[in-house]
Amino acid sequence: MTALLSVRNLDVSFTTYGRRTQVLRDVSIDVPEGAQIALVGESGSGKTVLMKTVMGILPQPPAKVEGGAILFDDRDLLTMPERDRLRLRGTAMSMVFQDPMSSLNPVFTIYDQLGTILKHADRRLGRQRGRRERWARVLEVLEQVRMREPERVARSFPMQLSGGMRQRILIAMALLSEPRLLIADEPGTALDVTTQAQILNLLRDLVTRQNLALLMITHNLGVVRETSTYTYVMNQGRIVEQAPTAEIFAAPREAYTRELIAAVPRLTGRAT
Amino acid sequence: MEFLAFLLRRLGWSLLVLLGLSVVIFTIARVVPGDPARMALGPTASADQVASLQESLGLNDPMFQQYATFLHGLARGDLGRSLLTEQSVTADIAKTFPATLELVICTILLAFALGVPLGVAAARWKDRWPDNLVRALAIGSAVMPTFFLALLLQILAGYVLNVLPTTGRLPGGIDFDAGWTGLVLVDSLIAGRGDVFLEAVRHLFLPTIALAAATMGQIARITRASMIDVSRQDYIEAARAFGVPDRLRMFKYMLRPAFVPPLTITGLEFASLIGNAFVVELIFSWPGMASYGIRAIVQKDLNAIMGVVMVSGVFFVVVNLMIDLLVGVVDPRVRIRGSRA
Ligand SMILES: Nc1ncnc2c1ncn2[C@@H]1O[C@H](COP(=O)(O)OP(=O)(O)OP(=O)(O)O)[C@@H](O)[C@H]1O
Ligand SMILES: [Mg+2]
Numbered sequence: 364m365t366a367l368l369s370v371r372n373l374d375v376s377f378t379t380y381g382r383r384t385q386v387l388r389d390v391s392i393d394v395p396e397g398a399q400i401a402l403v404g405e406s407g408s409g410k411t412v413l414m415k416t417v418m419g420i421l422p423q424p425p426a427k428v429e430g431g432a433i434l435f436d437d438r439d440l441l442t443m444p445e446r447d448r449l450r451l452r453g454t455a456m457s458m459v460f461q462d463p464m465s466s467l468n469p470v471f472t473i474y475d476q477l478g479t480i481l482k483h484a485d486r487r488l489g490r491q492r493g494r495r496e497r498w499a500r501v502l503e504v505l506e507q508v509r510m511r512e513p514e515r516v517a518r519s520f521p522m523q524l525s526g527g528m529r530q531r532i533l534i535a536m537a538l539l540s541e542p543r544l545l546i547a548d549e550p551g552t553a554l555d556v557t558t559q560a561q562i563l564n565l566l567r568d569l570v571t572r573q574n575l576a577l578l579m580i581t582h583n584l585g586v587v588r589e590t591s592t593y594t595y596v597m598n599q600g601r602i603v604e605q606a607p608t609a610e611i612f613a614a615p616r617e618a619y620t621r622e623l624i625a626a627v628p629r630l631t632g633r634a635t
Numbered sequence: 636m637e638f639l640a641f642l643l644r645r646l647g648w649s650l651l652v653l654l655g656l657s658v659v660i661f662t663i664a665r666v667v668p669g670d671p672a673r674m675a676l677g678p679t680a681s682a683d684q685v686a687s688l689q690e691s692l693g694l695n696d697p698m699f700q701q702y703a704t705f706l707h708g709l710a711r712g713d714l715g716r717s718l719l720t721e722q723s724v725t726a727d728i729a730k731t732f733p734a735t736l737e738l739v740i741c742t743i744l745l746a747f748a749l750g751v752p753l754g755v756a757a758a759r760w761k762d763r764w765p766d767n768l769v770r771a772l773a774i775g776s777a778v779m780p781t782f783f784l785a786l787l788l789q790i791l792a793g794y795v796l797n798v799l800p801t802t803g804r805l806p807g808g809i810d811f812d813a814g815w816t817g818l819v820l821v822d823s824l825i826a827g828r829g830d831v832f833l834e835a836v837r838h839l840f841l842p843t844i845a846l847a848a849a850t851m852g853q854i855a856r857i858t859r860a861s862m863i864d865v866s867r868q869d870y871i872e873a874a875r876a877f878g879v880p881d882r883l884r885m886f887k888y889m890l891r892p893a894f895v896p897p898l899t900i901t902g903l904e905f906a907s908l909i910g911n912a913f914v915v916e917l918i919f920s921w922p923g924m925a926s927y928g929i930r931a932i933v934q935k936d937l938n939a940i941m942g943v944v945m946v947s948g949v950f951f952v953v954v955n956l957m958i959d960l961l962v963g964v965v966d967p968r969v970r971i972r973g974s975r976a
Contacts, residue, residue, distance in 0.1 A: 420876045453877035460876075465869040470892045470966050479887075480877045487878060520967045536877065 365437055366393035367576050368417070368456070368544055373431035375409075375416055378424060386412050388600045390431070392578075394544065399570060399577045401587040401608065403623060404597030410580045413597075414546050418458055419448055435544070450487045453480065454540040459547040459566070463529035463554070467521040473532055474517035477501045477539060484540040504535040508565060527558040534566065544576045552583075563590055584623050588612060596620050641963050641970050649956045656948040657709060660941050661702050671937045675718035692937075705941070714945070715938035719930065724942035727927060732946060733817025734804055735923030739912055739950075740818075741843045743901065746850040751897060753851075754858025759885065761863060769855055776852030781911040785845035785918040792841055800838050802920040809834060842919040846911055850904050854897045861893040868892075894965050902958040909947050 375387040386409050394400045404410050415421045417433055419440065433440040435456060440448055460466035468476055478497050485492050492500070498517075505513035508531040521529055530551050537545055547566060551559035567590055570577045579590045587594055587608060594611045596604040596619065604617045615621045672688040673680070693701055708715060714724035757769035776784075793801030804819055805811060811831045815822050820839075823831035865871065866889055874888050916925035924943055931939035963970040 418876050420872060449878055458876055460869065460873050462869055466873045468870040468874070468888055468892065469968055471888075479879060479883070480874075483878055483880060483883075520971070522968055523971070533873075536873075 365434075366398075367396040367436065368392075368394040368578070369432075369434040370413070370417065371432040371434065373413070373416065373433065374429035375412055375421070376427050376429055378427065385429075386426075386600050387416070390597075390600070390602055392595055392602065394576050394578050396543065397574045397576055398593065399567075399579065399591045401579045401581065401591035401594045402597060403581055403584060403587055403594060405582055405623070408582075408597045409600040410582075410597060411548055414458065414548050414578075414580055417546065418456070419452055454484045454488060455542055456544040456546070457537040457540070457542040459537045459545060459550045460533045461548045461550060461552060463526050463533055463551075466533055467529055469521055472518055472520055473505075473524075474498070474501055477504070477517070477532075477536055480536060481539050488540070500539070501535075504538045505532070507538060507569065508532070508535045510535070526554050527561065530554060530558075530562050531565065534562075534569070538569070538573075541573075542575065544578070545570065546578045546580065548580045549582070552581075566590065582623075584612075584626070596623070637971055638963065642960065645956055645959045645963075649952050652952050653949060656952070657706060657945065658702070660944050660948070661705055664937050664941050665698065665701075669935045671718065671935050674935045709945070714942035717931070717936055717939040717942075719934055719936045719939065724938045727939065728924065728942055728946055729817075731922060731924045731927050734921060735912055735916065735925070736950075737804075737818045737820060738839065738842055738846065738916070738921060738923060739908065741820075741839055742847040742850065742908065742912075743954075745843055746847040746854055747897075747901070749847075750851040750854025751858050751894075753855040754897070755862055755885070755890065757855065757859040758862035758866065766859070769859065773852035773856040773859075776848040777856075779848065781845060781849060782914045782918065784848055785842070785915050788841045788845050789918065799840050801841060804838050804922060805831065805834055806838075842915045842921055845918075846908070846915045849911070850901065850908060853900055853904055857897045857900050858893065861896040862889055865889045865893045891965060895962050895969075898958050898962050898965070902955040905951055905954050909951065 370390055370392040373387050373390045374385065376383050376385045378384075390409075390413060392400070392402065392413075402410055402413070412421065412426070416426075416428060417440070421428070428441060431441075435451060438447075440451070467473070478501055481492070481497055481500060485497075501517055502513045505516055510516050510528065510531060516524065516528065516532070521532075524532070534550070545566075550566065551562040554562065563586060566577070566579075569575070577590070579586065581587060591608050594606065594608045595602050596611070596617065598617075598619050604611070604615070604620050606616075611620060612624065615624055670685070670689075672685045672692060672694065676684055676688060689695055693704060696704075705715075712725055714728070716722065717724050717727055720727055753769045753772070757766040760766050789801045792799045800806065809831060811819065811823065811826075811828065815825055819835040820832060823829075823835060871884060871888060874884050879888065912923065913925035913928065915921065916923040917929075924946070927939065928943040930936070931943060
């Protein structure tokens, strides 16, 4: 079976001040259509770098993709023309940003930001959508993320909304163009525990209802247990263990994984 | 609604600042050494004459009463009589201020029109040649004294190349009475005098460049820093991840939030801009407030000094008020919450 997203033997390095550091080593990950996959690892293990490489927003330089392939629908993102890649970005594959406080532009309204993204996604895909339909679609995704009073929210500036609301807007942003793959990089870690739990619930519901593939990136194994069926464990840029989530919890093979699991009670609180 | 509240708040502040300014001006004018009555009458006047002028100027009244009189006149736009010209100070200033206003407005517009794009270009091509060029320009214009640049331009463009006029607002041959606004550029357009307009532009050219250079350098520098700062924000990365095109990210998503620091710095720089305007006016024989103000200071013409400083102060406050409002338009955080934090 070929997966929707298949990362094969990916090597990524960073060069800063003439010193080269290997950040991802021989990383391989499969995300089948409609599956919920988790990627865990401690801080600095390379999770965000992996996600940015997949999304094509890695700053190059200093970063460099040294080798490997990233297949999406069996086409290699790394070798396809930039134009085709742009067509996928934010549409077929999109990501949920982590920090609700800093990921929305403070000087534009929610509708302005979501509408602009939608307009340009439509343009890349050669779709026609008028002003009124765009407004309707933005309200629709705001409702999907269970926003009350979506019209008022759409006309608000980010600072007029709570952290939880902003995080839901970041999810709505990712849903705008009906993606097939959603990559979520520690969504809600900046929020309090209750709100974070609500966000995770919402994500899980959305993913099952819309049959999206979800790659959940986190260093919190409590989150992993609730949101995934299969788990990859990453340490210092390598995948050190992979198994169905239940197995990982029942019988972790690596010492590193056992340590992560042991840390769960601490981590299910407000993560750092 | 919230904008109206914001506007009223700012207006209130401006009034307070002006009131404070009137106190400061009044005090300074009283404490500087030298007797205005004696200076007005000259060394040959008798002590009696000086005493009676002091009496009629109210210089013997209690300070508080003098201030009240000053404030009362101020509220009616009456700045008293100049001891030198023997005209009402308000009328004197009304004659010269429009020329200064025109010069300063053109300067700010030019500084912005050049400074912001330069800053954006420097940020866009950071550490490449456009950036280096802009940084060199910014530093150069900051360290070059305005009077020096003014003289340099005058010599180069005026005498060596002989392409632009180096003195005055209009050539001697043109008789144009700027009756409506006092701004020749505006009035000549209203009057449909294209020839006057062109001449006015030619005359404005050198003084405006000389005066604008330092401010433009500052604006370019601040815009660059601000753009680079904003470009590192998560929301810019997010816009990129969602496929918002480069140019739109640059000119909308980045420039708008990055626009506030250059605006603010312009407001702060405005004080030194007025000071430099006096220098530039002298060098280019620009018929603005400068020569009137300087003569007033040298001769200790109290009412004229207070008038010139007060008008400069009002100018400063009005410009900053407008900038505050612009900042409010650009950044909703300021408008709604009163700060950017
Ligand atoms: N812009 C960069 N320049 C140099 N090195 C970088 C850069 N970005 C990331 N790295 C390096 O890549 C490694 C992996 O970082 P990454 O952000 O992917 O970690 P992470 O697993 O997402 O951690 P966290 O859980 O804290 O978010 C780090 O060791 C870091 O030093
Ligand atoms: Mg990370």
